[in-house]
Amino acid sequence: MSAVQKMAGGHLESSLAACLWIPSFPLRCEEARRSDLADRPTALLAPEDSRHIWQASSHARRQGVKVGMTVSQAIGLCPMLSVIEPDPVHYDEQFAHLLLRLENVSPVIEPAELGRVFIGVDGLERLYGGAAEQLAEIEKVFPPSRLGWGRGKFTAWVAATRARPGQPVIVQDEGRAEFLRAQPLAVLPLDPDNHRRLRQLGLRTLGDLAALPEAAVIAQFGREGRAAWRLASGIMDEPVTGRERPRPITASFDFPAPIADRGMLVHAIGVLTEHALRDPRRTGWRVSVVRVRAALEHGASWMIGATLKDPAAIRERITAPLHAKLDQNPPTGAVEQLAVEFTAFVRGTDELQLFARDAVAAARAGRRNALRSAAREIQSRFRRQLLYRVVEVQPWSRIPERRYALIAFEH
Numbered sequence: 001m002s003a004v005q006k007m008a009g010g011h012l013e014s015s016l017a018a019c020l021w022i023p024s025f026p027l028r029c030e031e032a033r034r035s036d037l038a039d040r041p042t043a044l045l046a047p048e049d050s051r052h053i054w055q056a057s058s059h060a061r062r063q064g065v066k067v068g069m070t071v072s073q074a075i076g077l078c079p080m081l082s083v084i085e086p087d088p089v090h091y092d093e094q095f096a097h098l099l100l101r102l103e104n105v106s107p108v109i110e111p112a113e114l115g116r117v118f119i120g121v122d123g124l125e126r127l128y129g130g131a132a133e134q135l136a137e138i139e140k141v142f143p144p145s146r147l148g149w150g151r152g153k154f155t156a157w158v159a160a161t162r163a164r165p166g167q168p169v170i171v172q173d174e175g176r177a178e179f180l181r182a183q184p185l186a187v188l189p190l191d192p193d194n195h196r197r198l199r200q201l202g203l204r205t206l207g208d209l210a211a212l213p214e215a216a217v218i219a220q221f222g223r224e225g226r227a228a229w230r231l232a233s234g235i236m237d238e239p240v241t242g243r244e245r246p247r248p249i250t251a252s253f254d255f256p257a258p259i260a261d262r263g264m265l266v267h268a269i270g271v272l273t274e275h276a277l278r279d280p281r282r283t284g285w286r287v288s289v290v291r292v293r294a295a296l297e298h299g300a301s302w303m304i305g306a307t308l309k310d311p312a313a314i315r316e317r318i319t320a321p322l323h324a325k326l327d328q329n330p331p332t333g334a335v336e337q338l339a340v341e342f343t344a345f346v347r348g349t350d351e352l353q354l355f356a357r358d359a360v361a362a363a364r365a366g367r368r369n370a371l372r373s374a375a376r377e378i379q380s381r382f383r384r385q386l387l388y389r390v391v392e393v394q395p396w397s398r399i400p401e402r403r404y405a406l407i408a409f410e411h
Contacts (some may be wrong), residue, residue, distance in 0.1 A: 012242035014108045014120025018138055019156035021146040021163075025115025026091040027055045030084055041078050047086045054086065091332065093310055096286060099347040101141045108242040110153075110346060111284075116160075118153050120240035135168045146159060152178060152237035158187045175233045181207030188228045194221055206232035246285060251276040251343045253391070258297045260332030262326065264394060265335065269322055271391060272340040274315050282342070286311040289344035290318055293325075297331035304329055311346045 022028060027044055031037045040062035046052045053074050056065045060161045063078035075081055095114050102109050108120025121134050128134045139147060143166075148159025150171035158180065159169040171179045183206045185198055197220075203209050209217070210233040217225045230236035251272040259265065269292055276282070291305030306321035375387050388406040399402050 012108045012120065014106075014122040014240045014242075015237060016121045016151055016154050017149070017156035017240045018119040018121050018135060018158040019148045019153070020102070020117050020119065020138055020142065021148070021157075021160040022115040022142060023146070024055045024057075025095065025215075026086065026088075027057060028115075029082070029091050029094045030087075031057075032094075033090075037082060037084075040082050041080055042082045042084065043074055044084050044086050045071070047088050050085070061137050092286070095347045098142055102138070105137055105141065108139065108240050109347070110240045110242060112153075112157075116157075118156060118240045120242060121149070129358055131170045131172075135170070139166075149181075153240060154231045154236070154238055155180065155234075158183050161187060177185065180232065180234050181205065181210065185209065188231060190224060190228055194224060194228075197221075197290075207238060210234075223336070246281040249276050249279045249282055251279075251339060251341075252339035253405070254337050255335065256405065260331070260334040262330065265326065265331075265338070266319075266323060267392075267395075268338050269326075269340060270315060270319050272338065273319050276340055276342055277313065277315060277318075282313070282345070285345040285347060286313045287342045287344075288346050289342070291343060292322055293339050293341065293343050294331055294335045295337040296331055297336055300332060300333055302331040302333075302335070307344075369388055 001262045024225065027042065030042070030044065037057075039059070040057075041063055042057040043053045043060050043065055044055040048053040051063060051070055053067055053069045053071065056067060056074075060074070060078055060081055063081070065074045065078050065081060071083060075083070081252070082400065091114055095111070098109055099109055099117060100120060102117065106119045106121060106124060108122075110118040110120075112118060119138060121131075124134050128137050135149055139145060146160045146163040146165060148161070148163055148171070149168065150156045150159050151173055155171050155176055159171050162183075163169040185195065185203060185206065185208075188195075188209075190198075198209065203212075209229060212229070214226065214229050214233075217229045217330035227236065253268065253272060255268075259268075273290075277287075285392045287308065288311040289305065289307050291303060293303040295301055304322060304325040306325060308318065308321065310317070312318050378386055385408055388408060391405050392403065394402045
């Protein structure tokens with residue numbers, strides 16, 4: 001019987017894991033689309049700060065270029081350095097394609113960050129054979145990459161950090177404790193301050209940490225210390241958890257009076273698209289199929305749709321093909337109700353949300369989260385809808401009542 005099980009929340013789970021790791025994945029993407037970069041010292045600028053180096057090729061590192069270094073310092077050390085502006089949307093798209101190909105190997109896929117993904121391998125021995133054969137199948141997706149195999153995500157990840165391209169590391173259950181004992185503390189998911197404190201205590205390996213009493217570690221480092229001690233001891237087996245695709249996401253609006261003006265429809269489609277993008281269920285997913293449907297006066301209906309060649313999570317890229325379809329096939333009557341619906345998705349990463357938006361947008365996201373938390377508190381206390389959002393509908397109208405509408409604040 002396969003150990004892949006259905007969780008209560010509807011997710012697939014696997015206790016045995018493989019980790020596929022592609023260091024400097026964004027740089028690999030650039031080298032893949034620009035063959036002239038392969039033999040040249042290359043560096044990517046940081047998406048959030050173009051004055052610093054984000055990633056550097058092996059040629060550049062041999063010349064002394066380091067991550068976090070300023071561009072002027074890097075060029076001073078390596079005058080032939082090719083400095084490239086980052087293209088985070090492209091990197092996310094390539095990672096999404098990688099995840100889709102991995103889904104042909106296993107139904108349990110859990111992305112961790114750009115270039116690192118966990119694959120649930122429970123039951124795959126029936127399809128491919130043992131661990132070595134499973135990893136050989138995974139490596140076909142993106143060669144060359146670093147691959148680790150073991151029980152739980154942590155063991156698989158540590159194994160991947162010790163692997164070399166074409167030389168995967170497999171950690172069987174009977175040798176897991178010995179393997180983990182020898183690994184450096186740097187593999188633990190701890191904040192820099194706690195890593196520093198552990199070094200000051202003279203601890204260097206996972207074995208050093210596991211030799212301490214659990215209670216003493218918890219007393220010094222709290223909950224994070226407890227998790228670190230259990231990972232180092234091989235007690236904690238974090239399973240790979242696959243994510244189901246979200247159900248269709250719809251945002252709709254009833255107009256106070258039927259509208260037929262194209263400009264008004266374009267504006268409304270944009271507002272509804274933005275509203276649908278904010279749905280929490282879309283986090284970590286990009287839209288691949290979108291459609292617009294409308295209820296027309298006298299009972300008629302209208303619909304257009306588009307399949308995005310490059311799945312997106314940005315309003316302008318989603319609405320552009322809809323505008324073209326609107327010109328080709330406009331509604332045959334005035335629109336009373338309009339809805340934008342996302343019907344298909346591909347996997348993305350939360351990292352794109354950080355790279356593709358500036359600090360102001362990130363701050364707005366924080367305020368929205370705070371508002372949602374407050375709204376939930378109000379809803380739990382009063383048991384009825386008290387909060388509404390003001391939405392711009394017809395900003396050009398001379399009638400104040402038509403410029404804005406109130407919709408329930410969703411939390």
